[in-house]
Amino acid sequence: MGRRVAEHDLNDDEVRPEAVVIGGRRLTIEDVVAVARHGAVVKLGDDPAWRGRIERGAEFLRRHLAAGATVYGVNTGYGDACVVDVPMTLVEALPLQLTRYHGCGMGEYLDDASVLAVIAARLNSLAYGLSGVRPVLLERLADLINHRVLPRVPAEGSVGASGDLTPLSYVAAALVGERDVQFRGASCDARDAWIALGREPITLAPKEGLALMNGTAVMTGLACLAFARATQLARLAARLTALATVALDGRAAHFDAFIFESKPHAGQGVAAAWIRADLAGRPDTPGHRLQDRYSIRCAPHVIGVACDALTWMRRDIENELNSANDNPLIDPDGERVLHGGNFYGGHIAFAMDGLKAAVANLADLMDRQLALLVDDKFNNGLPRNLTGASAARAAINHGFKAVQISSSAWTAEALKHTMPASVFSRSTEAHNQDKVSMGTIAARDCLRVLQLTEQVAAAHALATVQAARLRLRSNVATVVPEPLYRFMEEVGAVSAFVDEDRALEHELRAMTKRIAAGDFLAQNHGDRR
Template identity: 55%
Template structure:
């Protein structure tokens, strides 16, 4: 297995994805320069303690309690208390993939050398990832400024031997104390500031943002493939994606979506046999304009997310070069909040686009010769069968819920902690909202995958598709078979959703045939 070195080089979204999906092991740098940097920060903190310097969160209480002095003989107990009193998270636990992403994201920040942590702490985080011993982290309880304090306390708590962990897989949850006992290991004793360094940062929202970004790339790709299939099934006009036409509106991402549709539809051939209709409905004609908003936003979304990923975002920072304590507000997750609030709108719009396409496919008044509700039944059994009627209702429900989730979380700042945290980012809630919108949109995608393939087969076009659409059709057929007689489609749909959630489409043979840009690949 490949090894990802964390500490000296910038990580990418794809690096986080690889660690989250257990595709690489993790290691710390071997260079003496990096190790010296880490040690200088830890030594500087020790020096300040010996000189009885006042250091926020080390010799003082936290937040509004920063004026409370901690007696020297109790300084070493403070990190343990921080991890304990923040152990109040509720809600659904982060799944194993997300929790792994959180751990490597926190490791990336601390390994930059400006948090004053010890080499031993960094090693223990690497050990967790490589041994597949991952803290169980409740998803709710962070306002996204002063960092993801409560959810990140579950990492700190696990390190000191007091919380539960996923052991190897998501089904096996055990107390970390049991793991330490079985491995004859001691729990980590946190040094002064290490509890704060672990918890006072943006790792949860940033990790979720990395996963959301990658899933959104997949949604954009699959929705474009589905649109191509539906243009064919609905006898649409490929000329709507003409190169000269799109050159006149120079959004590069939008142009890229139009180019994909031209290629996958083999538009030069199709145009010669196109429908006599001059203009298709907007959900076909304007698909590049809708999907293209995300495609064009990928540049700044990636910049926001990766800058946050590769930042030192706790407080105070410990400057190991100039030997200074720097008090600031880098725990504030405003950039992730903005990215996720924007992303969920883009993705919900794609869900709405596909919902409208399905409405065309199932309605015999506008589907240009397809049977009612895409039923594949024989004429003698047509009255009994209702095909995709309920699926279309389900898609409408999932789309409505996705749209409802798009209200910006960042505008709901709350004053907390005795008005010390009087303006907060809500970045973690924004990221969780975006995750929900993405899952709902994946459910819409799953339904449209089945409906589009069904429509293509009903029109007798299965053998006339371009190579890419043939590969996509085959990928869908791994989970879905043609609906002739009515049957429950729950398992077909859920299997497709699960494959999206595991990013399997980006790894399958269909993707290899697309010859797309490298940034689609995990």
């Protein structure tokens, strides 16, 4: 699928995925992830009808203004100042003023993947041809992606309507050569990056500042990344459940297809099928208990909620991604200017509030399984705290005792973050923005929950592999199906068997990084669901 891209600022031997075409087609979450996480470049569509639509929108807006029409944010003030007329002598200067006074973001800066996702989302929205922007603006947004000229975007400062104004002002500022960007591995002034590329910073035409900033691109870009990571975590939670079943000498019969056909939620059926596939070939003889505890037996029911939620979340995220979500909209065919509220991010806010709850439940599930594994009252004959120490040194070794405590802390913090952000609407901007979505805060919360849950998954993976090895040591007849054996080998390459106590921080960090990147699962589950 990959192809060589002839970009002058890439190494000769660097290969990137196939370019993502923007314009005249719907983008998928996977397209955004390919750009943000896998190095894909973007290419503007070459369909003449699409390009003509972009040009007609910008041309109509020019004619409409020349005829003396009043257009919000073009020859009026912004927000509550929409009643203020801007004289024609200042119309050209107005877009730059908008980008400048919104330069008040705070908090940590978005990482490179998040910035790329944001720019891709904004570019795709403007490419619908309903924003009145020139083709050159789309080309420059594509340049930000393809040359990795990445604005430093503070995460805090958006209420999610009227769009992600403050964080998107940093994208707009980069285009006009202001503020700092990351470029070729260093921070520099945006103007210097354009000069290095042989270009001059763009001068924004009327409405282009508003078109760049008045939309849902930040929350939508972050939602695409959150969706991908949550999908990976659901699959990983199923795999860890299967391995924990082996380690606890549990029952594969809990995942029989008949059970899940009898309660036909599609997601829990998928989760159970994943676990069945991982346990295929393991004999189902009642071991220590007729029924395993809920965190094992009911795992498909927990994971299935996330799987089912992700189906409608994909719909809503991709609808937002493939929408014109600024204001006003410019209809190039009907030659109308339509003032509305498409910048409102309610669907993303609700999806992210829901996703963080579903993901935090995965953290809770994995943490409960880990608690069973380390406790010799419940782990069916494994050593206390999963220590691998010899009998002579067992008294001073504590194995995964502290790892379980840390996992519990991360889980508690994830659960704390599930308070819905969307219900905390604030009235802002002189009560013009009096009902807002809080979608960007919800998306940021969701990413934090994902980070914490990936840490829980990393702890669970190390501990469960340790437990399975201990089970094999005590009973060489234990059957470990091939997918789980390969998984154990992969985890073992990151973290060796713990015989004597050692600090596991670096191994946990390495494991968490692999889980977040998705490369770990890509190597380890055969069904590619």
